[in-house]
Amino acid sequence: MVIRHTVAAVTTCMTIAVPIPAPACPDIPIPKPRRDCAAGLRVNMKRARMSETARELTKDEARALLEAVGRDRDMAAFEALFRHYGPRIKAYMARLARDGSIAEELMQETMIAVWNKAAQFEPGRGNVSTWIFTIARNLRIDAYRKTRRPDFDPNDPAFVPDDTPPADAVVEERQEAERLRSAMAVLPQEQLELLRLSFFNDCSHSSIAETLNLPLGTVKSRIRLAFAKLRAALEDGQ
Amino acid sequence: MTVRHHVSDELLLAYAAGTLEEGWRLAVATHLALCPDCRKRLSLMEDAGGQLLEEIAPEPALATSFERLRQRVLHEGAAARPSPAGTRSAAPARAASPVLPEPLRSYVGGDVETLKWKSLGRGAYHIPIKTDDGTTMVRLLRIPAGKPVPEHGHGGRELTLVLSGSFHDGEELFARGDLEEADANVQHQPVATPGEDCICLAVTDAPLKFRSWLVRLVQPVLGI
Ligand SMILES: [Zn+2]
Numbered sequence: 001m002v003i004r005h006t007v008a009a010v011t012t013c014m015t016i017a018v019p020i021p022a023p024a025c026p027d028i029p030i031p032k033p034r035r036d037c038a039a040g041l042r043v044n045m046k047r048a049r050m051s052e053t054a055r056e057l058t059k060d061e062a063r064a065l066l067e068a069v070g071r072d073r074d075m076a077a078f079e080a081l082f083r084h085y086g087p088r089i090k091a092y093m094a095r096l097a098r099d100g101s102i103a104e105e106l107m108q109e110t111m112i113a114v115w116n117k118a119a120q121f122e123p124g125r126g127n128v129s130t131w132i133f134t135i136a137r138n139l140r141i142d143a144y145r146k147t148r149r150p151d152f153d154p155n156d157p158a159f160v161p162d163d164t165p166p167a168d169a170v171v172e173e174r175q176e177a178e179r180l181r182s183a184m185a186v187l188p189q190e191q192l193e194l195l196r197l198s199f200f201n202d203c204s205h206s207s208i209a210e211t212l213n214l215p216l217g218t219v220k221s222r223i224r225l226a227f228a229k230l231r232a233a234l235e236d237g238q
Numbered sequence: 239m240t241v242r243h244h245v246s247d248e249l250l251l252a253y254a255a256g257t258l259e260e261g262w263r264l265a266v267a268t269h270l271a272l273c274p275d276c277r278k279r280l281s282l283m284e285d286a287g288g289q290l291l292e293e294i295a296p297e298p299a300l301a302t303s304f305e306r307l308r309q310r311v312l313h314e315g316a317a318a319r320p321s322p323a324g325t326r327s328a329a330p331a332r333a334a335s336p337v338l339p340e341p342l343r344s345y346v347g348g349d350v351e352t353l354k355w356k357s358l359g360r361g362a363y364h365i366p367i368k369t370d371d372g373t374t375m376v377r378l379l380r381i382p383a384g385k386p387v388p389e390h391g392h393g394g395r396e397l398t399l400v401l402s403g404s405f406h407d408g409e410e411l412f413a414r415g416d417l418e419e420a421d422a423n424v425q426h427q428p429v430a431t432p433g434e435d436c437i438c439l440a441v442t443d444a445p446l447k448f449r450s451w452l453v454r455l456v457q458p459v460l461g462i
Contacts, residue, residue, distance in 0.1 A: 075308065082304050087296030094297050104300055108307055115311045126281070130288030137256045137287065147260040147370040150341035152271035158339035160415075162274040180285050198255045199287045200294070205248055224247045230282060 033096040033144045037203040037211035057084045059177055062128035063170070070118030082111055085129075089136050095200045096144060106143060110136045124170050127177045144202070176234060183233030191226035194219060241273045243416035250276065254283035261374025264345060264367075265397040265417065265441045271339035272415035337402050342439060345369075346378060350402070350437065355380060367439075376441050381405065384432035394443030396420045398428075403436035405429060 057065070062084070068077035089110050094103035113135045121131055141149050153159060184192065197208050205223070209216040245253070245266055252258045253266045270277050300306075336349040343349055345367050355363035361382035369376050383403070397419055404413040407428045412418055420426060430436040 078311070079304055079308075082299075082307060085291075086299045086303065088291050088294050090299055091294045091297035092291060100297075103297065104303065107299065108303070108310070111307055112310060112314065127285065127288060129292045130281075130285045133288040133291045134284055136291070141256040145260070145371075150260065150264040150267045150345065152267050152277075153340040156271065156336075156340040156343075158271065158336040158343070160272050160274060162277070177285070177289075180282075181289055184286065184289055195251075195286060196290055198251055198257065199290050202255070202257050204257060205252065220246075220248045223251055227247050227251075227279075227283070227286075230286060231279075234282065 032098075033202060034098050035096070035202055035207070037197055037201055037207050057081075059127055059129075059174060063123050066114075066118055066121050066128050066131075067123060069115060070121055078115060081114065085114075085132055086111060089132070092133075092136055092200060093140060096140065096202055106136075106139060110139050113139065124173055127173060140202075179233050179236075180230060183230050187226055187229060191222050191229075194222050195226060198223075241269075241275065241415035243410070243412055243418060244273065245269055245276050245279075245417055246419055247279075249419065250279055251283055254280055254287060259371040259373050260369040261371055261376045261441045262395075262397060264341060264369065264376060265399050265439055268339055268342045268401075268439060269399055269415065269417045271341075337437070342401075353378070361385060373444050374441055375444055376439070379436075379438050379440050381428075381430040381436045381438070383430055383435050386427070386429040394421070396443075397439075397441040399439040401437045401439060403434040404431040405436050405438075406431060 057080070062081070065074075065077040065081050068074035069081065086107055090103050090107040093106040093110075094100065097103040097106065110132070114132060117135070121128070138149065154161075187195075194208065197203050198205070203211070205219050206216055208214075209219045212219070249258070249262070249266060253263060253270075258266065270280065336343055338346065338349050346353060346365060353365055355365060358364055362385070363380040365378040367376040367378060378401075381403075397417060398412070399417050400412045400414055402414060404411055404416075405428045406412070407418065407426045411431070412428075418426075418428075
Protein backbone atom coordinates (compact mmCIF):
# COMPACT_ATOMS: atom_id res chain seq x y z
CA MET A 1 0.00 0.00 0.00
CA VAL A 2 1.39 3.32 -1.03
CA ILE A 3 0.58 5.15 2.15
CA ARG A 4 2.60 2.78 4.28
CA HIS A 5 5.47 3.01 1.91
CA THR A 6 5.39 6.79 1.98
CA VAL A 7 6.02 6.80 5.67
CA ALA A 8 8.79 4.27 5.53
CA ALA A 9 10.36 6.22 2.72
CA VAL A 10 10.10 9.58 4.41
CA THR A 11 11.56 8.34 7.60
CA THR A 12 14.45 6.54 6.03
CA CYS A 13 16.07 8.06 3.01
CA MET A 14 13.83 7.94 -0.02
CA THR A 15 12.25 11.14 -1.20
CA ILE A 16 9.74 10.00 -3.78
CA ALA A 17 6.77 7.75 -3.38
CA VAL A 18 6.27 5.13 -6.04
CA PRO A 19 3.80 2.25 -6.06
CA ILE A 20 6.55 -0.29 -5.63
CA PRO A 21 8.23 0.17 -2.30
CA ALA A 22 11.91 0.76 -2.58
CA PRO A 23 14.60 -1.21 -0.79
CA ALA A 24 15.78 -0.17 2.61
CA CYS A 25 17.87 2.89 3.12
CA PRO A 26 21.47 2.00 2.39
CA ASP A 27 22.74 4.74 4.69
CA ILE A 28 22.01 2.88 7.89
CA PRO A 29 24.30 -0.14 8.00
CA ILE A 30 22.24 -2.99 9.38
CA PRO A 31 24.01 -6.26 9.99
CA LYS A 32 22.45 -9.53 9.03
CA PRO A 33 19.45 -10.27 11.22
CA ARG A 34 19.63 -12.81 13.94
CA ARG A 35 16.88 -15.31 13.26
CA ASP A 36 16.50 -17.25 16.43
CA CYS A 37 13.40 -19.31 16.06
CA ALA A 38 13.54 -20.54 19.63
CA ALA A 39 14.05 -17.14 21.21
CA GLY A 40 10.38 -16.50 21.73
CA LEU A 41 10.12 -19.47 24.02
CA ARG A 42 12.66 -18.04 26.43
CA VAL A 43 11.75 -14.38 26.25
CA ASN A 44 8.14 -14.95 27.17
CA MET A 45 9.10 -16.50 30.45
CA LYS A 46 10.33 -13.26 31.88
CA ARG A 47 7.29 -11.30 30.88
CA ALA A 48 5.83 -11.09 34.34
CA ARG A 49 8.60 -9.06 35.89
CA MET A 50 9.08 -6.65 33.04
CA SER A 51 7.24 -3.46 33.70
CA GLU A 52 9.14 -0.49 32.43
CA THR A 53 6.08 1.54 31.73
CA ALA A 54 4.13 2.94 34.62
CA ARG A 55 0.79 1.45 33.61
CA GLU A 56 -1.05 0.18 30.60
CA LEU A 57 -2.65 2.51 28.10
CA THR A 58 -6.24 1.67 27.28
CA LYS A 59 -7.22 1.48 23.62
CA ASP A 60 -9.27 4.64 24.01
CA GLU A 61 -6.41 6.52 25.59
CA ALA A 62 -4.02 5.42 22.88
CA ARG A 63 -6.49 6.56 20.23
CA ALA A 64 -7.01 9.94 21.88
CA LEU A 65 -3.26 10.47 22.17
CA LEU A 66 -2.63 9.57 18.55
CA GLU A 67 -5.41 11.90 17.41
CA ALA A 68 -3.91 14.71 19.48
CA VAL A 69 -0.57 14.13 17.80
CA GLY A 70 -2.14 14.15 14.35
CA ARG A 71 -4.44 17.09 14.91
CA ASP A 72 -2.49 19.36 17.27
CA ARG A 73 1.10 18.11 16.95
CA ASP A 74 0.77 17.60 20.70
CA MET A 75 4.23 16.80 22.09
CA ALA A 76 2.96 15.65 25.49
CA ALA A 77 0.63 13.17 23.79
CA PHE A 78 3.51 12.00 21.64
CA GLU A 79 5.62 11.45 24.71
CA ALA A 80 2.88 9.39 26.35
CA LEU A 81 2.65 7.22 23.22
CA PHE A 82 6.42 6.89 23.23
CA ARG A 83 6.51 5.81 26.89
CA HIS A 84 4.07 3.03 26.12
CA TYR A 85 5.03 1.91 22.63
CA GLY A 86 8.71 2.86 22.39
CA PRO A 87 9.95 0.01 24.64
CA ARG A 88 7.59 -2.44 22.96
CA ILE A 89 8.73 -1.47 19.47
CA LYS A 90 12.32 -1.71 20.66
CA ALA A 91 11.66 -5.23 21.96
CA TYR A 92 10.10 -6.14 18.62
CA MET A 93 13.14 -4.79 16.76
CA ALA A 94 15.50 -6.50 19.21
CA ARG A 95 14.19 -9.90 18.16
CA LEU A 96 16.21 -9.50 14.98
CA ALA A 97 18.82 -6.90 15.83
CA ARG A 98 22.16 -8.18 17.00
CA ASP A 99 22.74 -5.25 19.27
CA GLY A 100 20.61 -2.83 21.21
CA SER A 101 21.67 0.27 19.33
CA ILE A 102 20.12 -1.03 16.12
CA ALA A 103 16.89 -1.88 17.91
CA GLU A 104 16.93 1.63 19.42
CA GLU A 105 17.52 3.17 15.99
CA LEU A 106 14.69 1.26 14.33
CA MET A 107 12.42 2.16 17.22
CA GLN A 108 13.27 5.84 16.72
CA GLU A 109 12.49 5.56 13.01
CA THR A 110 9.16 3.95 13.82
CA MET A 111 8.22 6.68 16.30
CA ILE A 112 9.16 9.37 13.76
CA ALA A 113 6.85 7.67 11.28
CA VAL A 114 4.12 7.66 13.93
CA TRP A 115 4.58 11.41 14.33
CA ASN A 116 4.60 12.09 10.59
CA LYS A 117 1.68 9.86 9.79
CA ALA A 118 -0.56 10.45 12.80
CA ALA A 119 -2.97 12.68 10.84
CA GLN A 120 -3.72 9.78 8.49
CA PHE A 121 -4.88 7.48 11.27
CA GLU A 122 -8.60 6.78 10.93
CA PRO A 123 -9.98 6.06 14.39
CA GLY A 124 -12.98 4.00 13.24
CA ARG A 125 -10.95 1.77 10.98
CA GLY A 126 -8.31 0.16 13.06
CA ASN A 127 -6.79 0.30 16.45
CA VAL A 128 -3.61 2.05 17.45
CA SER A 129 -1.59 -1.04 18.28
CA THR A 130 -2.33 -2.56 14.86
CA TRP A 131 -1.44 0.68 13.15
CA ILE A 132 1.85 1.01 14.98
CA PHE A 133 2.63 -2.66 14.49
CA THR A 134 2.27 -2.36 10.70
CA ILE A 135 4.54 0.71 10.62
CA ALA A 136 7.20 -1.05 12.71
CA ARG A 137 6.89 -4.22 10.64
CA ASN A 138 7.31 -2.39 7.33
CA LEU A 139 10.35 -0.54 8.62
CA ARG A 140 11.84 -3.81 9.80
CA ILE A 141 11.24 -5.49 6.44
CA ASP A 142 12.85 -2.54 4.66
CA ALA A 143 15.81 -2.58 7.02
CA TYR A 144 16.54 -6.28 6.71
CA ARG A 145 15.45 -7.24 3.25
CA LYS A 146 17.30 -5.66 0.40
CA THR A 147 14.37 -6.10 -1.91
CA ARG A 148 11.29 -4.13 -2.78
CA ARG A 149 8.21 -4.65 -0.62
CA PRO A 150 5.27 -5.06 -3.03
CA ASP A 151 1.95 -4.09 -1.53
CA PHE A 152 -1.55 -3.46 -2.87
CA ASP A 153 -2.64 0.08 -3.60
CA PRO A 154 -6.19 1.15 -2.74
CA ASN A 155 -5.89 4.10 -5.14
CA ASP A 156 -5.19 1.85 -8.12
CA PRO A 157 -8.09 1.77 -10.64
CA ALA A 158 -7.80 -2.03 -10.81
CA PHE A 159 -8.14 -2.36 -7.02
CA VAL A 160 -11.35 -4.17 -6.05
CA PRO A 161 -12.89 -2.24 -3.14
CA ASP A 162 -14.58 -3.84 -0.14
CA ASP A 163 -18.13 -5.07 -0.80
CA THR A 164 -19.32 -3.71 2.50
CA PRO A 165 -17.75 -0.57 3.83
CA PRO A 166 -15.87 -1.29 7.05
CA ALA A 167 -17.70 -0.48 10.23
CA ASP A 168 -16.89 3.14 10.79
CA ALA A 169 -17.84 3.36 14.41
CA VAL A 170 -15.26 3.70 17.11
CA VAL A 171 -17.51 1.79 19.48
CA GLU A 172 -17.66 -1.22 17.20
CA GLU A 173 -13.94 -1.06 16.68
CA ARG A 174 -13.43 -1.06 20.43
CA GLN A 175 -15.70 -4.07 20.90
CA GLU A 176 -13.89 -6.00 18.19
CA ALA A 177 -10.52 -5.22 19.71
CA GLU A 178 -11.77 -6.40 23.08
CA ARG A 179 -13.15 -9.64 21.63
CA LEU A 180 -9.87 -10.30 19.86
CA ARG A 181 -7.91 -9.61 23.02
CA SER A 182 -10.01 -12.05 25.03
CA ALA A 183 -9.86 -14.68 22.30
CA MET A 184 -6.07 -14.43 22.19
CA ALA A 185 -5.87 -14.68 25.94
CA VAL A 186 -7.42 -18.15 25.81
CA LEU A 187 -5.59 -19.49 22.76
CA PRO A 188 -3.65 -22.65 23.58
CA GLN A 189 -0.06 -21.78 24.43
CA GLU A 190 1.31 -23.81 21.53
CA GLN A 191 -0.74 -21.80 19.04
CA LEU A 192 0.11 -18.47 20.61
CA GLU A 193 3.77 -19.42 20.54
CA LEU A 194 3.61 -20.05 16.80
CA LEU A 195 2.05 -16.64 16.28
CA ARG A 196 4.78 -14.95 18.30
CA LEU A 197 7.52 -16.76 16.42
CA SER A 198 5.90 -15.81 13.12
CA PHE A 199 5.31 -12.17 13.98
CA PHE A 200 8.41 -11.38 15.98
CA ASN A 201 11.30 -13.61 14.98
CA ASP A 202 11.04 -13.46 11.20
CA CYS A 203 11.03 -17.24 11.02
CA SER A 204 9.55 -19.14 8.12
CA HIS A 205 7.10 -21.83 9.06
CA SER A 206 9.50 -24.52 7.93
CA SER A 207 12.28 -23.17 10.16
CA ILE A 208 9.81 -22.99 13.06
CA ALA A 209 8.89 -26.60 12.38
CA GLU A 210 12.56 -27.55 12.42
CA THR A 211 13.31 -25.68 15.62
CA LEU A 212 10.31 -27.03 17.49
CA ASN A 213 10.90 -30.46 16.01
CA LEU A 214 7.40 -30.61 14.61
CA PRO A 215 6.17 -31.74 11.21
CA LEU A 216 5.50 -28.75 8.95
CA GLY A 217 1.91 -29.95 8.61
CA THR A 218 1.45 -29.59 12.36
CA VAL A 219 2.74 -26.02 12.29
CA LYS A 220 0.34 -25.19 9.48
CA SER A 221 -2.64 -26.81 11.15
CA ARG A 222 -1.95 -24.98 14.42
CA ILE A 223 -1.87 -21.70 12.53
CA ARG A 224 -5.16 -22.53 10.85
CA LEU A 225 -6.70 -23.55 14.17
CA ALA A 226 -5.55 -20.35 15.84
CA PHE A 227 -7.07 -18.09 13.20
CA ALA A 228 -10.23 -20.17 12.97
CA LYS A 229 -10.72 -19.49 16.69
CA LEU A 230 -9.99 -15.79 16.39
CA ARG A 231 -12.33 -15.41 13.44
CA ALA A 232 -15.06 -17.32 15.27
CA ALA A 233 -14.65 -15.10 18.32
CA LEU A 234 -15.17 -11.98 16.20
CA GLU A 235 -18.13 -13.43 14.36
CA ASP A 236 -19.82 -14.45 17.61
CA GLY A 237 -20.00 -10.86 18.65
CA GLN A 238 -21.82 -9.65 15.55
CA MET B 239 -16.15 -10.79 -9.74
CA THR B 240 -16.07 -13.47 -7.12
CA VAL B 241 -12.75 -14.89 -6.11
CA ARG B 242 -13.05 -18.57 -5.16
CA HIS B 243 -9.49 -19.63 -4.48
CA HIS B 244 -7.81 -17.68 -1.72
CA VAL B 245 -4.53 -17.29 0.08
CA SER B 246 -3.98 -19.95 2.76
CA ASP B 247 -3.70 -18.92 6.41
CA GLU B 248 -0.02 -19.86 6.50
CA LEU B 249 0.84 -17.76 3.49
CA LEU B 250 -1.27 -14.82 4.62
CA LEU B 251 0.29 -14.96 8.08
CA ALA B 252 3.75 -14.83 6.51
CA TYR B 253 2.61 -11.77 4.58
CA ALA B 254 1.16 -10.14 7.71
CA ALA B 255 4.32 -10.88 9.67
CA GLY B 256 6.56 -9.59 6.90
CA THR B 257 8.44 -12.86 6.44
CA LEU B 258 7.54 -13.55 2.81
CA GLU B 259 10.23 -13.14 0.20
CA GLU B 260 9.58 -10.65 -2.56
CA GLY B 261 8.44 -13.07 -5.27
CA TRP B 262 5.75 -14.76 -3.15
CA ARG B 263 4.82 -11.41 -1.69
CA LEU B 264 4.17 -9.99 -5.15
CA ALA B 265 1.64 -12.76 -5.89
CA VAL B 266 -0.09 -12.42 -2.51
CA ALA B 267 -0.22 -8.60 -2.72
CA THR B 268 -1.72 -8.78 -6.22
CA HIS B 269 -4.34 -11.27 -5.02
CA LEU B 270 -5.12 -8.93 -2.11
CA ALA B 271 -5.70 -6.08 -4.56
CA LEU B 272 -8.45 -8.20 -6.15
CA CYS B 273 -9.85 -9.84 -3.02
CA PRO B 274 -11.66 -7.93 -0.25
CA ASP B 275 -12.20 -11.21 1.65
CA CYS B 276 -8.52 -11.86 2.06
CA ARG B 277 -7.89 -8.22 2.99
CA LYS B 278 -10.36 -8.71 5.81
CA ARG B 279 -8.51 -11.83 6.95
CA LEU B 280 -5.28 -9.88 6.70
CA SER B 281 -6.69 -7.16 8.95
CA LEU B 282 -7.50 -9.72 11.61
CA MET B 283 -3.96 -11.06 11.46
CA GLU B 284 -2.51 -7.59 11.72
CA ASP B 285 -4.76 -6.93 14.70
CA ALA B 286 -3.31 -10.08 16.26
CA GLY B 287 0.18 -8.73 15.54
CA GLY B 288 -0.76 -5.46 17.22
CA GLN B 289 -2.11 -7.29 20.23
CA LEU B 290 1.10 -9.33 20.52
CA LEU B 291 3.05 -6.06 20.37
CA GLU B 292 1.01 -4.80 23.32
CA GLU B 293 1.94 -7.92 25.26
CA ILE B 294 5.62 -8.15 24.36
CA ALA B 295 8.14 -7.84 27.20
CA PRO B 296 9.26 -4.19 26.81
CA GLU B 297 12.90 -3.34 26.18
CA PRO B 298 13.79 -0.08 27.97
CA ALA B 299 14.61 2.79 25.65
CA LEU B 300 17.78 4.82 26.24
CA ALA B 301 17.39 7.54 28.86
CA THR B 302 18.02 10.16 26.18
CA SER B 303 15.69 8.51 23.70
CA PHE B 304 12.68 10.78 23.92
CA GLU B 305 14.67 13.99 23.95
CA ARG B 306 16.43 12.88 20.79
CA LEU B 307 13.11 11.94 19.23
CA ARG B 308 11.64 15.33 20.18
CA GLN B 309 14.53 17.17 18.55
CA ARG B 310 14.25 15.01 15.46
CA VAL B 311 10.55 15.50 14.89
CA LEU B 312 10.84 19.24 15.49
CA HIS B 313 13.56 19.50 12.86
CA GLU B 314 12.74 16.79 10.36
CA GLY B 315 9.04 16.41 10.93
CA ALA B 316 7.80 19.62 9.35
CA ALA B 317 9.71 19.10 6.13
CA ALA B 318 8.93 15.44 5.76
CA ARG B 319 5.23 15.40 6.54
CA PRO B 320 3.51 13.40 3.82
CA SER B 321 0.17 14.41 2.42
CA PRO B 322 -2.71 12.52 4.02
CA ALA B 323 -4.19 11.82 0.62
CA GLY B 324 -1.46 9.35 -0.29
CA THR B 325 -0.11 9.12 -3.82
CA ARG B 326 -1.51 8.03 -7.12
CA SER B 327 -0.28 4.88 -8.76
CA ALA B 328 2.19 5.22 -11.59
CA ALA B 329 0.49 4.06 -14.75
CA PRO B 330 -2.21 6.36 -16.08
CA ALA B 331 -5.72 5.17 -15.38
CA ARG B 332 -7.58 4.75 -18.63
CA ALA B 333 -11.34 4.55 -18.82
CA ALA B 334 -11.21 0.79 -18.53
CA SER B 335 -9.74 -0.72 -15.44
CA PRO B 336 -6.29 -2.21 -16.02
CA VAL B 337 -5.98 -5.99 -16.31
CA LEU B 338 -2.85 -5.97 -14.17
CA PRO B 339 -3.42 -4.46 -10.71
CA GLU B 340 -0.73 -2.84 -8.61
CA PRO B 341 1.78 -3.82 -7.42
CA LEU B 342 2.16 -6.17 -10.39
CA ARG B 343 1.66 -3.49 -13.07
CA SER B 344 4.66 -1.50 -11.91
CA TYR B 345 6.78 -4.63 -11.79
CA VAL B 346 6.14 -5.37 -15.46
CA GLY B 347 6.15 -1.72 -16.47
CA GLY B 348 2.62 -1.31 -17.80
CA ASP B 349 -0.69 -2.99 -18.48
CA VAL B 350 -1.17 -5.99 -20.78
CA GLU B 351 -1.35 -4.14 -24.09
CA THR B 352 2.09 -2.63 -23.59
CA LEU B 353 3.79 -5.92 -22.79
CA LYS B 354 6.41 -7.48 -24.99
CA TRP B 355 5.64 -11.18 -24.79
CA LYS B 356 8.35 -13.68 -25.56
CA SER B 357 7.32 -16.80 -27.38
CA LEU B 358 7.77 -20.15 -25.70
CA GLY B 359 6.61 -22.00 -28.81
CA ARG B 360 3.36 -23.97 -29.11
CA GLY B 361 1.42 -20.72 -28.78
CA ALA B 362 2.55 -19.94 -25.24
CA TYR B 363 4.28 -16.74 -24.18
CA HIS B 364 5.97 -15.43 -21.11
CA ILE B 365 7.58 -12.39 -19.54
CA PRO B 366 10.16 -12.92 -16.80
CA ILE B 367 9.75 -10.51 -13.89
CA LYS B 368 12.81 -9.40 -12.02
CA THR B 369 12.88 -9.67 -8.26
CA ASP B 370 15.85 -9.43 -5.95
CA ASP B 371 15.13 -12.14 -3.41
CA GLY B 372 17.25 -14.74 -5.19
CA THR B 373 14.96 -17.54 -4.05
CA THR B 374 11.98 -17.28 -6.36
CA MET B 375 11.34 -17.26 -10.08
CA VAL B 376 8.54 -14.95 -11.16
CA ARG B 377 6.95 -14.67 -14.56
CA LEU B 378 3.84 -13.66 -16.38
CA LEU B 379 2.51 -16.47 -18.58
CA ARG B 380 0.07 -16.54 -21.44
CA ILE B 381 -1.30 -20.01 -22.07
CA PRO B 382 -3.14 -20.51 -25.35
CA ALA B 383 -6.88 -21.11 -25.09
CA GLY B 384 -7.78 -24.76 -24.61
CA LYS B 385 -4.21 -25.90 -24.29
CA PRO B 386 -3.60 -28.74 -21.84
CA VAL B 387 -0.40 -29.18 -19.94
CA PRO B 388 0.82 -32.74 -19.28
CA GLU B 389 0.36 -34.13 -15.79
CA HIS B 390 3.44 -33.92 -13.62
CA GLY B 391 4.74 -33.50 -10.07
CA HIS B 392 6.24 -30.50 -8.36
CA GLY B 393 9.61 -29.63 -7.00
CA GLY B 394 8.52 -26.97 -4.55
CA ARG B 395 5.94 -24.36 -3.73
CA GLU B 396 4.16 -22.81 -6.64
CA LEU B 397 1.70 -19.91 -6.76
CA THR B 398 -0.39 -19.20 -9.81
CA LEU B 399 -2.60 -16.12 -9.90
CA VAL B 400 -5.06 -15.78 -12.77
CA LEU B 401 -5.33 -12.27 -14.22
CA SER B 402 -7.29 -12.88 -17.40
CA GLY B 403 -9.07 -15.87 -18.92
CA SER B 404 -9.17 -19.00 -16.81
CA PHE B 405 -7.90 -22.52 -16.45
CA HIS B 406 -9.25 -25.78 -15.10
CA ASP B 407 -7.27 -28.01 -12.84
CA GLY B 408 -9.24 -31.21 -12.46
CA GLU B 409 -12.69 -30.17 -11.28
CA GLU B 410 -11.59 -26.74 -10.17
CA LEU B 411 -11.95 -23.59 -12.24
CA PHE B 412 -9.48 -20.76 -11.69
CA ALA B 413 -10.49 -17.35 -13.02
CA ARG B 414 -9.42 -13.76 -12.48
CA GLY B 415 -8.19 -13.21 -8.94
CA ASP B 416 -8.01 -16.90 -8.09
CA LEU B 417 -4.79 -18.10 -6.56
CA GLU B 418 -3.66 -21.68 -6.87
CA GLU B 419 -1.22 -22.67 -4.18
CA ALA B 420 0.55 -25.95 -4.82
CA ASP B 421 3.40 -27.74 -3.13
CA ALA B 422 5.61 -30.72 -3.81
CA ASN B 423 2.86 -33.22 -3.01
CA VAL B 424 0.29 -31.96 -5.45
CA GLN B 425 -0.29 -33.52 -8.82
CA HIS B 426 -2.18 -31.29 -11.13
CA GLN B 427 -3.14 -30.90 -14.73
CA PRO B 428 -4.08 -27.35 -15.61
CA VAL B 429 -5.81 -26.67 -18.90
CA ALA B 430 -6.54 -23.18 -20.20
CA THR B 431 -10.26 -22.74 -20.79
CA PRO B 432 -11.19 -22.67 -24.49
CA GLY B 433 -12.16 -19.37 -26.03
CA GLU B 434 -9.61 -17.11 -24.42
CA ASP B 435 -5.91 -17.17 -23.64
CA CYS B 436 -5.14 -17.35 -19.95
CA ILE B 437 -2.78 -14.79 -18.48
CA CYS B 438 -1.40 -15.59 -15.07
CA LEU B 439 1.35 -14.64 -12.70
CA ALA B 440 3.46 -17.63 -11.73
CA VAL B 441 5.86 -17.77 -8.84
CA THR B 442 7.96 -20.83 -8.12
CA ASP B 443 10.97 -21.72 -6.03
CA ALA B 444 14.22 -20.75 -7.68
CA PRO B 445 15.64 -23.06 -10.36
CA LEU B 446 17.29 -25.73 -8.22
CA LYS B 447 13.97 -27.27 -7.39
CA PHE B 448 12.43 -26.45 -10.68
CA ARG B 449 10.02 -29.04 -11.95
CA SER B 450 6.74 -27.21 -12.21
CA TRP B 451 4.43 -27.28 -15.18
CA LEU B 452 5.23 -23.66 -15.83
CA VAL B 453 8.87 -24.41 -16.09
CA ARG B 454 8.29 -27.42 -18.26
CA LEU B 455 6.62 -25.02 -20.58
CA VAL B 456 9.66 -22.77 -20.43
CA GLN B 457 12.29 -25.49 -20.51
CA PRO B 458 12.43 -25.93 -24.29
CA VAL B 459 13.32 -22.26 -24.59
CA LEU B 460 15.68 -21.90 -21.67
CA GLY B 461 17.31 -25.23 -22.31
CA ILE B 462 17.22 -26.23 -18.67
ZN1 LIG C 1 -8.76 -14.04 -1.42
